[in-house]
Amino acid sequence: MVRICIAVHGALNKLKLNNYYFRKILSLAATLLVISFLVFAAFEIIPGDPALSRLGTNATPERIAALRAEMGLDKPFLVRYFLWMTECIRGNFGTSYSYNVPVMSMIGEKLPITITLTILSMSITMIVSVPLGIMLAKYAHRTFDKAGFIANQTIMSVPAFFLGILFTYIFGLVLHWFKPGGYVSYKQSIIGFIGFLIVPAIAIAIPKCAMSIKLLRAAVLQEADKDYVRTAYSRGNSTMQVMYRHVLKNALIPLVTFWGMAVADVIAGSIVIEQVFNIPGLGRVLLTSISNRDYPVVEAVILLIAVVVVLMDLVTDILYRRIDPRVRGNEKG
Amino acid sequence: MLNSIRKTFRKYNNFFFNFGMIITLVFFVLAVVGCFYTPYNTTEMNVALKNSAPALAHIFGCDNYGRDIFSRVMEGIRNTFFISFFTVLIGSLMGILIGAISGYYGGKLDEILMRINDVMFAFPSVLLALVIISLFGSGTMVVTLALGIAFIPSFARIVRSEYKKQASLDYVQSAKLMGAKDIRVIFVHILSNILPVLVSSVMIGFNNAVLAEAGLSYLGIGVQPPEASLGRMLSEAQSYLFLSPWYALFPGLAIVFMVLGFSMLAEGISAAK
Numbered sequence: 001m002v003r004i005c006i007a008v009h010g011a012l013n014k015l016k017l018n019n020y021y022f023r024k025i026l027s028l029a030a031t032l033l034v035i036s037f038l039v040f041a042a043f044e045i046i047p048g049d050p051a052l053s054r055l056g057t058n059a060t061p062e063r064i065a066a067l068r069a070e071m072g073l074d075k076p077f078l079v080r081y082f083l084w085m086t087e088c089i090r091g092n093f094g095t096s097y098s099y100n101v102p103v104m105s106m107i108g109e110k111l112p113i114t115i116t117l118t119i120l121s122m123s124i125t126m127i128v129s130v131p132l133g134i135m136l137a138k139y140a141h142r143t144f145d146k147a148g149f150i151a152n153q154t155i156m157s158v159p160a161f162f163l164g165i166l167f168t169y170i171f172g173l174v175l176h177w178f179k180p181g182g183y184v185s186y187k188q189s190i191i192g193f194i195g196f197l198i199v200p201a202i203a204i205a206i207p208k209c210a211m212s213i214k215l216l217r218a219a220v221l222q223e224a225d226k227d228y229v230r231t232a233y234s235r236g237n238s239t240m241q242v243m244y245r246h247v248l249k250n251a252l253i254p255l256v257t258f259w260g261m262a263v264a265d266v267i268a269g270s271i272v273i274e275q276v277f278n279i280p281g282l283g284r285v286l287l288t289s290i291s292n293r294d295y296p297v298v299e300a301v302i303l304l305i306a307v308v309v310v311l312m313d314l315v316t317d318i319l320y321r322r323i324d325p326r327v328r329g330n331e332k333g
Numbered sequence: 334m335l336n337s338i339r340k341t342f343r344k345y346n347n348f349f350f351n352f353g354m355i356i357t358l359v360f361f362v363l364a365v366v367g368c369f370y371t372p373y374n375t376t377e378m379n380v381a382l383k384n385s386a387p388a389l390a391h392i393f394g395c396d397n398y399g400r401d402i403f404s405r406v407m408e409g410i411r412n413t414f415f416i417s418f419f420t421v422l423i424g425s426l427m428g429i430l431i432g433a434i435s436g437y438y439g440g441k442l443d444e445i446l447m448r449i450n451d452v453m454f455a456f457p458s459v460l461l462a463l464v465i466i467s468l469f470g471s472g473t474m475v476v477t478l479a480l481g482i483a484f485i486p487s488f489a490r491i492v493r494s495e496y497k498k499q500a501s502l503d504y505v506q507s508a509k510l511m512g513a514k515d516i517r518v519i520f521v522h523i524l525s526n527i528l529p530v531l532v533s534s535v536m537i538g539f540n541n542a543v544l545a546e547a548g549l550s551y552l553g554i555g556v557q558p559p560e561a562s563l564g565r566m567l568s569e570a571q572s573y574l575f576l577s578p579w580y581a582l583f584p585g586l587a588i589v590f591m592v593l594g595f596s597m598l599a600e601g602i603s604a605a606k
Contacts, residue, residue, distance in 0.1 A: 035452055042468060153600065157592035159544050161551055162585040165571060173575045180574075261455070268457030272548045276571070287552060290467040298467055302460070309455045 024317060028310045035306045036088065040081050043295045093300035098292045103300045106285060111304075112186055113281035116194065117270050120201035122263060125208045129255075132209070133216030134243050140221055148213075155210040160269050164203040164276035171199065181278040200277045204269050208262050215258055219251035253324055260316030264309045350601025356594030360410060367411035373401035375408045376559045384577040393583045396566070397573050402580060405561035406587050412556050413563050413591065416477050417542035423481025424542075425535055428488020433519050435489070436496025447493065454486035459545050466554055476555040480545055484538055491534050495527040529602070536599035540592045547588050563588050 068074050075083070087094065093103035136152075139145045172180035178199055184192035223229065224247065232242045271283030282301060289297035373391075379399035387394040393402035431450070435443040453461065458480065465479035499505060500523070508522045524531075549555045550564030558565065563584040570581035 031448075031452055034448070038452075039464075042464065153596055154589070154593055157540070157589045157596060159547050159585075159588055159592075161548060162567060162581075162588060165567060165574065165581050165585065168571070169574050169578050169581070264455060264460075265457050268460045269548075271459070271463075272551060275552060275568070286463070290463060293467070295467075298464070302464060305460065306456070313455065 020321075024314060028314055032306060032310055033085075035310075036085055036303060037081065039299050039302050039306075040084060043299055044077060088300075088303065093303075094296040096289070096294055096297050098289070098294045103296050106297060107282065107300055107304065110280065110282045110285050113197075113279060114267065114270055114274075114283070116186070117197050117201055117204070117273070117279070117281065118263060118266050120194070120197055121204040121208070121266050121270075122259065124201060124205035125212055125262070126259065128205070129209045129212035129216060130248070133213040134220060134248065136213060136217045137220035137224070138239065138243070140217070145217075152210045152214055156207055156214070158207060160204050160207055161272045161276050163206055164200060164273055167199055167203055168276070183277070183279050196277075197279070200270075200273045200279065203276075204266055204273055208266065211262075212255060212258060216251055216255055219254050220247055223247045223250050249323060253320070256316055256319050256323065260312045260319075263312045264305065267305055267308065345601055345605045347601050347604055349597045349604055353594050353597030353599075353601055356590055357598055360414065360591050360594060363407055364411045364414035367407040371401075371404035371407050373404045375400065375404045375561055377401075384573060384580070386577070387579055394577065394579045396577075396580050397569065402566075402583055405566060406563070406583050408561040409563040409566060409584060410587055410591065412473075412560065413543055413546055413550075413588070416473065416480070416546050416555070417539055419477045420480040420484055420542040420546070421535055421538045423478065424484025424538060425488050425531070427481075427485045428490075429492050429524070429531075431485065432489040432492025433496050433523070436493035437500050437515070437519050437523070439497070439500075443493075446489075450486045450489050450493075453483075454490055458483035458487075458541065459548055462545065462549060463554075466549075471554040471557075473556050476546070476549055480542060480549075483545075484542065487541075488534065488538065491530065492527070495530055496523060499523045499526055533599045533602055536595045536602075540595050540599075543588065543592050543595075 065074075073080075084094070091104060093107070095101065096103050096106055099106065132148075136145050136148045139148075168180045171177040178196065182196065184196050186193040220243070229242060229247060232246045237245070267282075270281065271286060273279075274281045274283040275287070282304075285297060286301045288294075289301070377400065379395070382391065382395040382399040384397055385391065385395045385399070391401050391403065393406060396402055396405065431446055435446040461483035462476070462479040465482060466475055469475050469479070496519075504526075505518060505522060508518050513522065546555060546562075547564040547567075550562040551568045553565065553568065556562035556565065566584040567581055570577075570584070573580055
């Protein structure tokens with residue numbers, strides 16, 4: 001598998017196909033192929049026969065054989081991988097072992113919940129961390145900055161699920177701002193749905209915010225000594241103008257990388273947060289299918305997250321090239 | 334020996350380092366003492382003390398079975414501490430091995446290893462650990478191993494880039510000219526030069542391990558009851574949140590300060606440079 005990727009890579013180099021996005025997408029597709037193979041292989045080597053486990057202990061050998069043929073388990077490994085993969089591309093992830101329904105319909109229902117949670121918490125992170133990071137950099141090495149640093153470091157150490165529990169207690173049980181465990185389905189009311197998800201989203205976002213603020217502060221300080229900043233000041237710009245129009249553009253570069261990676265982290269974090277707030281999202285599905293050994297579901301969820309990770313990689317790259325023309329300039333491939 | 338220790342401490346004598354050192358030492362002592370002694374038996378139940386508030390006899394109060402929370406927090410700190418320790422040990426040793434070989438030799442091997450590594454690195458470590466746990470079942474050993482494997486890519490990445498930088502430096506060339514074998518160059522010459530980078534990444538790794546372990550044990554994977562773990566205590570405390578909020582507060586604060594101590598240490602070390 002890996003060899004194929006490298007071979008494709010080499011062939012492309014020879015062809016001098018320099019269209020950046022074409023190459024990028026091809027290499028991402030290859031990465032996805034590797035992941036899918038690893039996922040499939042991993043669940044293949046574990047002991048246990050899915051047909052046997054589905055029929056239970058009093059199964060006759062004939063029935064097992066019949067079910068194995070029906071599930072396609074009698075075919076060689078690579079053939080099965082190929083069949084599975086083509087079905088996955090068409091959006092068919094197989095049938096859940098424990099519920100006997102298509103995996104896609106099981107996941108499809110939950111997907112909007114996790115996606116909304118992720119988008120909400122990423123937006124909060126971006127909106128909050130940029131002004132705060134710049135503010136800390138502006139007051140660098142003063143008391144405000146030092147207090148901010150310690151607060152930041154402390155917040156970074158708080159696990160999101162503990163924050164969730166604290167929020168449940170303070171805002172739910174003491175202040176009654178929201179009803180703990182009172183999840184509203186997006187089918188019932190969109191506003192109620194988002195209104196409930198906002199609290200878990202904040203719980204996920206706060207540690208990510210602290211991290212972003214720290215990164216941005218360091219990046220802004222690094223930029224602050226450069227010539228273009230002095231020039232911008234000398235042309236009569238105010239500090240605010242210099243910060244937001246000139247420095248931010250350069251300082252955002254490390255942050256974009258971090259945010260791109262944080263998306264996958266937020267999805268992983270939402271698995272835990274969904275338990276805290278009793279949200280029936282993708283995390284709940286993953287956890288129950290792990291404990292039920294419902295492998296088609298586990299495979300599908302992992303593949304989906306892999307797709308998200310790979311797509312975020314692409315988005316980060318595109319943003320990079322938009323923010324920083326230097327990346328576009330010296331491209332070696 | 335004593336002098337060199339004194340010198341190192343003087344070098345790192347800044348607020349962050351000292352603050353982090355104090356917290357980490359307190360937790361280390363709690364973890365070690367927790368192996369031999371806890372004020373109360375951690376599994377002994379006492380119906381009369383059910384959900385009782387913090388008092389002099391039970392400074393953190395008691396849980397829903399009337400067990401002393403302080404003793405259980407101590408045991409939880411011990412478990413988290415050692416699971417994280419072995420996680421980082423597995424992750425960093427394997428990471429150093431993979432990173433060193435691929436960074437030092439480069440070429441095709443490097444490309445193959447790093448492609449696999451990048452794929453794994455992009456995956457959140459909790460998720461990776463969950464996949465491994467779904468394959469091999471839960472339990473303390475599996476969780477430690479799973480987290481350890483999940484932490485390999487991040488170490489391998491850092492170590493590889495350091496080795497790539499160092500491999501072309503003069504001292505490596507002269508060591509080679511003097512006839513040092515590759516193994517010696519890799520593990521004696523270069524390794525001792527990248528130690529500062531390694532130390533801070535180990536500390537960050539330890540923090541991530543603590544947070545990941547707490548998250549997993551909150552989900553009920555990892556240390557199994559009746560043994561106490563900080564994450565599981567939090568999930569149990571959630572049902573009694575209104576009645577006894579301190580049950581959730583103390584294990585949570587234990588996690589926070591454990592992570593804070595190490596991140597302050599890492600901050601202090603990088604500030605001294």
